Amino acid sequence: MxxxxxxxxxxxxxxxxxxxxxxxxxxxxxxxxxxxxxxxxxxxxxxxxxxxxxxxxxxxxxxxxxxxxxxxxxxxxxxxxxxxxxxxxxxxxxxxxxxxxxxxxxxxxxxxxxxxxxxxxxxxxxxxxxxxxxxxxxxxRELTDDEQQLLTLGRKNSEGRMASLLIGLSRRRATRGLDASRVSLNMKRADLANYLGMRMETVSRVLNKLQSDGLLHGTRREVTIADSAALSARAGSAAWIADQ
Amino acid sequence: MxxxxxxxxxxxxxxxxxxxxxxxxxxxxxxxxxxxxxxxxxxxxxxxxxxxxxxxxxxxxxxxxxxxxxxxxxxxxxxxxxxxxxxxxxxxxxxxxxxxxxxxxxxxxxxxxxxxxxxxxxxxxxxxxxxxxxxxxxxxRELTDDEQQLLTLGRKNSEGRMASLLIGLSRRRATRGLDASRVSLNMKRADLANYLGMRMETVSRVLNKLQSDGLLHGTRREVTIADSAALSARAGSAAWIADQ
DNA sequence: CGATTGTTTGAGGAATATCAATATGTGTGG
DNA sequence: CCACACATATTGATATTCCTCAAACAATCG
Structure with missing residues (x-):
């Protein structure tokens, strides 16, 4: 015992x-x-x-x-x-x-x-x-996470949403003592798209763009964050600024 | 005492x-x-x-x-x-x-x-x-509300979002024993727009449309729900159905 | 290795943001 | 109580993002 x-x-x-x-x-x-x-x-x-x-x-x-x-x-x-x-x-x-x-x-x-x-x-x-x-x-904390996600869905464009997710997953890995530059994208693209409030075709295109811009590289199931500062910048740049 | x-x-x-x-x-x-x-x-x-x-x-x-x-x-x-x-x-x-x-x-x-x-x-x-x-x-319950709002922002178009908000406010009035057909929209349009993840011009247009379709009537600060079933229907019809 | 499932790519169109102009409302001093 | 100024809201025209549909491509599983 x-x-x-x-x-x-x-x-x-x-x-x-x-x-x-x-x-x-x-x-x-x-x-x-x-x-x-x-x-x-x-x-x-x-x-x-x-x-x-x-x-x-x-x-x-x-x-x-x-x-x-x-x-x-x-x-x-x-x-x-x-x-x-x-x-x-x-x-x-x-x-x-x-x-x-x-x-x-x-x-x-x-x-x-x-x-x-x-x-x-x-x-x-x-x-x-x-x-x-x-x-x-x-x-x-779950409440805070949901609120963060509301902000992401409400204020950011597709690139910002994807970047936010990647940053978030990376941070969580860091707190577990894992390599923060490597992020698992194990789920189906459709689920990723659903979570981010967009279509899977858009997910695909956005990941492509981030990759060809040199912020990411990796396979379908796992990506490596090459430039985390630039990625954060894109996560932070909103689709639009709230009025007033 | x-x-x-x-x-x-x-x-x-x-x-x-x-x-x-x-x-x-x-x-x-x-x-x-x-x-x-x-x-x-x-x-x-x-x-x-x-x-x-x-x-x-x-x-x-x-x-x-x-x-x-x-x-x-x-x-x-x-x-x-x-x-x-x-x-x-x-x-x-x-x-x-x-x-x-x-x-x-x-x-x-x-x-x-x-x-x-x-x-x-x-x-x-x-x-x-x-x-x-x-x-x-x-x-x-706050968590549930946030999750409901995530679903609204993630899956619904501007009309669906506005309808969802109106239905929600109406329900809350009902639970307080108030007239559920009357909903106060006291806040600024910009705040409403921010909450719904859209621009205030779109808020304005959507409210107009619901009004001219006969589902709503009222003033700037308060609307009356004329056809709550039809409004629910529009709140329920998604912008799109999730893949798979 | 064929069948099935999941993913990417491309062309076109719809929804909604943006920008600019106008209208309406609200408060304040005369 | 009116008139002006400022804040807020609506309307219109245009631009852009992202969804839609369709087809090719890749991966997975029996």
Missing amino acids: AKQTERIKHACSRCSLADLCLPYGLDLDEIAQLESNVSPSHDVAGDALLFDQGESFQALYAVSAGSFKTSVLDADGLEQIMGFYYAGDLLGLDGLADKTHQCTALAIEHSQVCRLPFDQIENLMTRLPALRNQLMRLMS | AKQTERIKHACSRCSLADLCLPYGLDLDEIAQLESNVSPSHDVAGDALLFDQGESFQALYAVSAGSFKTSVLDADGLEQIMGFYYAGDLLGLDGLADKTHQCTALAIEHSQVCRLPFDQIENLMTRLPALRNQLMRLMS
Whole structure:
């Protein structure tokens, strides 16, 4: 048992569950309480659902390997990709408040997740205010991300949107200690296009342009950022400036 | 003192603080605890800041009269209007997690707000799990609203966006027991345009079209929805269907 | 290796931004 | 209460971006 806890602690130290358990005033005993509730990595096949919109909330998931996309289906049947998640990201917070998942999470490729079951969470949240605060902070960060994306969709042209996404993914890799110049574009072009609010033909053309302008190079599935300053500049230059 | 509590209880019963205090298993004593911490309505002048992005979080505010807009400024200096808030709406949740406001709230007109100071909230949240859950639920609803708006900006044309906004505002009025066919468009056209990710000239033209098509009529500052079914239909018809 | 699925390229057109001019509304001092 | 000035909103003509449709191309899987 002690051995298992040790193993989990090690696994968690590299992902956002670390962010979730460790820094905010939890003592060793509390950390152990939390970690003993996390079931270690298990597999999710490519194209398999992790959870589905409307389904009852069962657990929080931390991606330990692979990648996921989340999407929502609205009343009119329109689908919007909400985000892409890589190793170290936390999935399922959307279901915490209403005990029902508000979006669908699907594995882009063969992946692995750790699992923190719901029934433990409620309990832990009451016992550990620090954990409660950290969960709120993570929810709040999702809100900030959404707002950033609203700004991107509302104010930027196709090039700016693509550049913003690449910069964002690059930053997230940097915070995980990975090579920030290399970004995985594992998802289908259609999903990328959906996420960015444009058509896949446009995605293709924009990536081409960035490439021939020398800001990027790489393959279909992974690009390398050659000039990150120039890329940031294009992400920052809006399609238009708001009136007034 | 009893008289004041009574007055506040009455005032709250019409706004989302009611939603916040009353329904989720709080007993009378707990409600009284919460209400005695809410300072009653005070004035906010038109064009005055309620709180500013980056400022430390001091309190939650419930709009009791008037209207507000919230906006974020990103690193590149681009501004995005995040939402419009009317009587009964709750403002400031964005600051709860990090104790820092993530957006700016500005009064569109002379308004009034009730105030729930921060130092009480932390305390109350630990004592009353039901309150904690309700606050999480409200945060989660903001997330859902943002996601809905992402879908609107990503998938709909200008007519669909405008129709979606009008339907949304109308629904919110309905939940407050107000006339759902009448919608206030108190904000500047430029703010409306910013929120919808288009230019104010386009806002103007789209409103004109909806009006001449007989779905709407009204003045510059307030419109009446003449055919809400047809308006919903236009809100639902996307600019395009996602690939795949 | 053929079938299927996913991606890129090209030509044309529709939606919407831009620019410029006009109109309407709002507040202030006479 | 009017008239002027300034802010806000509408209208019109043109330009541009990006979507649409169609076809070729590349990758993936049995």
